[in-house]
Amino acid sequence: MSSPTSTPGRKRGRDGNPATPSSEGPTSPPSQRRRGQDSSNGDLMPMPTSPATDMLSPAAPQDTSLFSSPRASVLPNEVDMSSPLMYGTPSSRVEGTPRSSVRGTPARQRPDLGSVRKAPQVDLHSEPPSADGAVASEPNAGQRLVIWGTDVNVGTCKEKFQRFLQRFIDPTATEDENAGLDLNEPLYMQKLEEISVVGDPVLNVNCLQVQSFDAELYRQLICYPQEVIPTFDMAVNELFFERFPDSILEYQIQVRPYNALKTRNMRSLNPEDIDQLITISGMVIRTSQLIPEMQEAFFQCQVCAYSTRVEVDRGRIAEPAVCRHCNNTHSLALVHNRSAFSDKQMIKIQESPEDMPAGQTPHTTIVYAHNDLVDKVQPGDRINITGIYRAVPMRVSPIQSNVKSVYKTHIDAIHFRKTDEKRLHGLDEDAEQKLFTEDRVQTLKELAAKPDVYERLSSALAPSIYEHEDIKKGILLQLFGGTRKDFSQTGRGNFRAEVNILLCGDPGTSKSQLLQYVFNLVPRGQYTSGKGSSAVGLTAYVMKDPETRQLVLQTGALVLSDNGICCIDEFDKMSDSTRSVLHEVMEQQTLSIAKAGIICQLNARTAVLAAANPVESQWNPKKTTIENIQLPHTLLSRFDLIFLMLDPQDEAYDRRLAHHLVSLYYQSEEQIEEEFLDMAVLRDYIAYARTYINPRLSEEASQALIEAYVDMRKIGSGRGMVSAYPRQLESLIRLAEAHAKVRFSEKVETIDVEEAKRLHREALKQSATDPRTGFVDISILTTGMSATARKRKEEVAQALKKLIQAKGKTPAMKYQQLLDDLRGQSETAITKELFDEALRSLADEDYLTVTGKTVRLLA
Amino acid sequence: VDTSDMYINGPLQVNTDHAASQSNPKSGWEAKVVEFFKDRLKEKDAHTWVPSLNDVPLHYLKPNSLVKFRCLIQDMFDPEFFMGAYETVDPSTNVLRCGRYKDVTECGVDFNSRNTVTAERQTFYCVPIPGENPWVKEISSSSRVVPSTSYAPTRQKRSYEEDDMDDMDTQPQKQREPHSGHTEQHGNGDCKRQETEAPSSQTASASHLDLNFPLPGEKGPSCLVKVYEDWDSFKLNDTLEVFGILSVSPALSALADEKDASSSILDPTESMETAEEQRVHSPPASLVPRLHMLYARPLPHNNPLLPSATLEDNSAFLSSTLSEMASVRAELLTYLTHVLLGDALAAEYLILHLISNVYARRDVLPLGKFAMNLSGCPAAALYTQRFYQIIQQLVPSSFYLGMSLQNMNQMRLVPKKDYVANRLVSGALQLARNTFLFLDETHLEQGQLDTTGVRNVTALGNLISWQKVDYDFNYHQMEFPCNINVLIASEGRSLLPSDCQIHLQSQVSPPNMEEYLSNIQLHPQTSSQLNKFRIYLSVARQLDYSISDEMTKSVEDDFVDMRKDDPQSVSAEDLHRMLVVARLLSLSLGQTSLTRDSWLRAKHIDMLRRSRMEQHQCVNGNEP
Secondary structure, X not given: OOOHHHOOOOOOOOOOOOOOOOOOOXXXXXXXXXXXXXXXXXXXXXXXXXXXXXXOOOOOXXXXXXXXXXXXXXXXXXXXXXXXXXXXXXXXXXXXXOOOHHHHOOOOOOHHHOOOOOOOEEEOOOOOOOOOOOOOOOOOOOOOEEXXXXXXXXXXXXXXXXXXXXXXXXXXXXXXXXXXXXXOOOHHHHHHHHHHHHOOOEEEEEHHHHHHHOHHHHHHHHHOHHHHHHHHHHHHHHHHHHHOOOOOOOOOOEEEEEOOOOOEOHHHOOHHHOOOEEEEEEEEEEEEEEEEEEEEEEEEEOOOOOEEEEEXXXXXXXXXXXXXXXXXXXXXXXXXXXXXXXXXXXXXXXXXXXHOOOOOOOOEEEEEEEHHHOOOOOOOOEEEEEEEEEEEEOOOOOOOOOOEOEEEEEEEEEXXXXXXXXXXXXXXXXXXXXXXXHHHHHHHHHHHHOOOHHHHHHHHOOOOOOOOHHHHHHHHHHHHOOOOEEEHHHOOEEEOOOOOEEEEEXXXXXXXXXXXXXXXXXXXXXXXXXXXXXXXXXXEEEEEOOOOOOEEEEEOHHHHOOOOEEEEEOHHHOOHHHHHHHHHHHHOOEEEEXXXXXXXXXXXXXXXXXXXXOOOOOOOOOOOHHHHHOOXXXXXXXXXXEEEEOOOOOHHXXXXXHHHHHHHHHOOHHHHHHHOOOHHHHHHHHHHHHHHOOOEEOHHHHHHHHHHHHHHHHHHHOOOOOOOOHHHHHHXXXXXXXXXXXXXXXXXXXXXXXXXXXXXXXXXXXXXXXXXXXXXXXXXHHOOOOHHHHHHHHHHHHHHHHHHHHHOOOOEEEHHHHHHHHHHHOOOOOOHHHHHHHHHHHHHOOOEEEEOOEEEEOO | OHHHHHHHHOHHHHHXXXXXXXXXXXXXXHHHHHHHHHHXXXXXXXXXXXXXXXXXXHHHOOOOOEEEEEEEEEEEOOOEEEEXXXXXXXXXXXXXXXXXXXXXXXXXXXXXXXXXXEEEEEEEXXXXXXXXXXXXXXXXXXXXXXXXXXOHHHHHHHHHHHHHHHOOOOOHHHHHHHHHHHHHHOOOHHHHHHHHHXXXXXXXXXXXXXXXXXXXXXXXXXXXXXXXXXXXXXXXXXXXXXXXXXXXXXXXXXXXXXXHHHHHHHOHHHHOOOHHHHHXXXXXXXXXXXXXXXXXXXXXXXXXXXXXXXXXXXXXXXXXHHHHHHHHHHHHHHHHXXXXXXXXXXXXXXXXXXXXXXXXXXXXXXXXXXXXXXXXXXXXXXXXXXXXXXXXXXXXXXXXEEOXXXXXXXXXXXXXXXXXOOEEEOOOOOOOOOOEEEEEHHHOOOOOOOHHHHHHHHXXXXXXXXXXXXXXXXXXXEEEEOOOEEEEEOOOOOOOOOOEEEEOOOOOOOOOHHHHHHHHHHOOOOHHHHHHHHHHHHHHHHOOOEOOHHHHHHHHHHHHHHHHHOOOOOOHHHHHHHHHHHHHHHHHOOOOEOOHHHHHHHHHHHHHHHHHHHHHHHHHOXXX
């Protein structure tokens, strides 16, 4: 039997050299030589109890009486039986077949479980091992043997896990990892089958499922992952090779548990969690270069070329002082090329912003990823990481007796799971959605059942802002949004479900405050100001990452608020080029980018809540909305609701406003809370409705919508104008659906349509009233000009033409002169703008041309 | 008194004594020790005995002694695990030792001992309160001199220390420590001044180490404060007075050096912590001392003239100041009127601004903020700078930000997380509560703001409108509420938002502005007078305020009436402002509830201010 210290030829992380057949045999690095593994092939070698000693005693007796592992009969010269590495490979089954793939399946080291403590198994009933390393236990079958320092009995643990693998069925499993599996068959057996086909020897095990199957096993897994996971490995490999004896794997199957129930926030990690299996969530902020970590050092004697290998123990190499072959001292030199290395990467994760208490900075934790987990994550990824929490004392210097009394902590990663991966694929975000407790759902449902829930919620919205009931209602509906419909099969793509709202009005009517409130309320909200944002800031830009020096796409506010609300303040101050990107976002809900060779389309399913100030700083009631805010009508027509926030001038209103403000300043915190719904409740209510409620139109509702639309069309037709477009119908549908969501109703009913109609009409009344006629004229918003205004423009143009014709043959005229003449002639006031427009329309007819201050006749 | 001296110089001794007296380490002696110190510190004036890191140079302080530090939490590092209790390898001295309140363990540690207790503590990176004005530093350091009640124990102390010194590996200057310490206590101001100069040269030599002060040109020690309990109750930017055990063990720096040199080859995990991170998180203890917190007192203000107890607890002080408030206010008003070129209205508003304070937040709306835009400042003769210097004499902490193009494009206003060094790189807007921020727009010149500039202006706008700063965490932003009094001085209307704009109307036109201003400054405002103003401003800010139902009604009526006459003239915004003005006006007079008179007065001055603005607009010809 070869000495464990000189077992060569193991599958290595980096070099991947094929093992030399002569000494072929799966061996483990020191980290693997653990008590858990020892037991599989007989157990209880009288190991030195001092954890510092990691050399297996060469004289370890082979005791196979306890566990009659079939491997016991393997030729001792072929495989090092004392090596704990031998676990799990049922090589004995095909005993005699030399170099069979099965037996040859090497165990891959698991630096993620890397142990610093190595303890033997002890008998519970016997004396604890004394300090000098004597083990008091005897291999007595009747005794209960556990791994030193734990209460894990390898045999039972293995058996339990095998039973779990063979029997566990979870018909309700919904995870995407289980896609394509028959939920009524044992889940993990199917996964094993998959492994045999695919050849990827990793078995992910959901800890919650382990818990539901065997709570005791789960507890052991959490508390002693270092011991239990290798036992699991062992169990799974035995099972696998029993079932698929012919399959060829690169290395033995490794079990990767995830979703440990103790999933916690980084903040709540404490010393009790050291060496336990934990799952925490966070965001990757830095990844290091790949670090080759030496697992085994190769020494060669300079004198006689005798070579020896030394395993790295806790970051140290014990350099052999004397060559065993020629007895020369200090003749051995390290040969780097022939040493064994494994991959390692340092990853820094930071707690996600949602988990943090206000006013504190986020914590960071160091994670080490090993072997194939290296480079699995990139900075910026949101991940759930399962691993073992470690604390290592700061290095002790041999010279100094004083040490820093601080430990360094890190997590050895066993399993990564990206939490934001799903967002790229589908629309649902179940994984990210808050889980509501039963109680919470009950409260929410009770609230929903109240007849005045709509009013209640809208008054709970931004209580510090007074009145503006309809605007709040509109924003409330925006928060809920319509139902998503997918028409991609028929080629129309997604229908917009988000409601866009524009608030315009005098400065200082708390528009910004309303925006701020919404931004703070929704989980994925963005707040930008038109003044300070550029087109790239809203969409996306390509930049060179300072660290990786690669081009990366940085997403802007609109993409970041996907599935949320993008609040844009000072919408009118935005430059035209910036505004133009909104066209696509506000109807198609996508963003197309072609920059620096990156061509892509990003989802931007965001609702836009914008606020605009009138151009003249004060709202001019004599002008139309378009004239007041000077936004292109193409953009305005994409808003479902446009509200004016004006000062109503009414005494009762003033009184209520005054009362509201005074009490805002001087009411105590508790009084405020009594009056209004808690912001948290509101937030949950919205989140719940957005996730679970998908109302569909009922028959009556569709009928009501049709009627409403036809009515709207009719209004204008009398005066020869179009007063409604299909876009208005779509808006109505969205609003009705959102209102049904507020009621937690799966069906859109007539009352929803009524409210949608009312709100839509109210908004129109404010924004689309033609100040000249007093009629609501939708064409103000859709074409930018009311029908009467258009008529007036034509009249002026004609009058001007007549005037010019009356002047006779003057090929050129002064601009100012002409304006004065026209003013003198006309009975109505002619503004300069009107005159300019008239000139322009005549120029369009090729009648004249305007150059500077001179008007020239053509032809 | 005897013990008080003992505990200042050898808190660890007390600590160990307690530890020794308790055979079982888990019996909660730690809590008792902390209690002991807290009780001691609560005793009358006890805290004045404790030397302060703020004014005593580090090398005069004895290691492992009790010190205090008045500071702002600039950054919070990750929690660390340490050996709460450990055993030594050497079996002869094999006793359980306590690792609390220490950075370095003694003797060889037995890592395999079963008795090792791992505990957790949090590290805060603390800097002296940014923008703290010289007078605050001066007064707080001289105040230590005053309570020189008993010198009897000092002799004892000396002998005690000298005994102690011998078995400690101390630098030679520490032996001088007791001597110079005493001269200081006897109140020799000159001597002290020399001492305070000492560390400045020290920091200059070590300028390669960025101490991460929020404001440029700051001096003073920064400190790594180790917090042992209840660290969740502290927030970033809190101002605290920390009482703790000073640790400047040279071993800390030695460990760091040695690590760079040798062990990195052996242990790859060490080298993975970047050099920058190493430098930031374990700087040499001689520059950034460690302070192991025993007890921390949140500071509602950093005005050393006020008693340290809260106002409610100190009713005698409160009532005496309250009675004087009206008269002090009148004096201050005269003084400020003089400063503001004879403009009494502007002076009145300035007082209101100086005592404003965000006292509550309703959803996103901060209540009580009163950012002021002082327009019409004469550009000549560095008026704004002079003006700032005068204000500096009145408020405990302040900062002058000249809004020149260069400043706006280059300064870091918003703190940013540096993931390489793993720290929050501070910015000028990381300020303690109630810091007076003076934005000088008269320096603005023509030119283009670059990306940084735009971001900085946006940050200032956010600060003024919402009293919050969005710290840049690279992958996301985080909102930190703040409470900063912003005054914008400009020639015309400011480009930044403000709660109230007042146009300066100079009543005097001194032929020589320079001379006029320097006269004001040199004008012997006796220090007692200045101190009165300082106390007045700080107290007025801390007062409680309420409004009766009756007054509520009357305010409502008033508002309705005003709207009836001319709805255009008064908006909700105006009512917001008038309520704040009324509140501040009442407080400035020492009244804790709104009276009819104050309300009318508030209305009156607001009207005056607005009429002045209208006039001014006409002059500008900005009318449509």
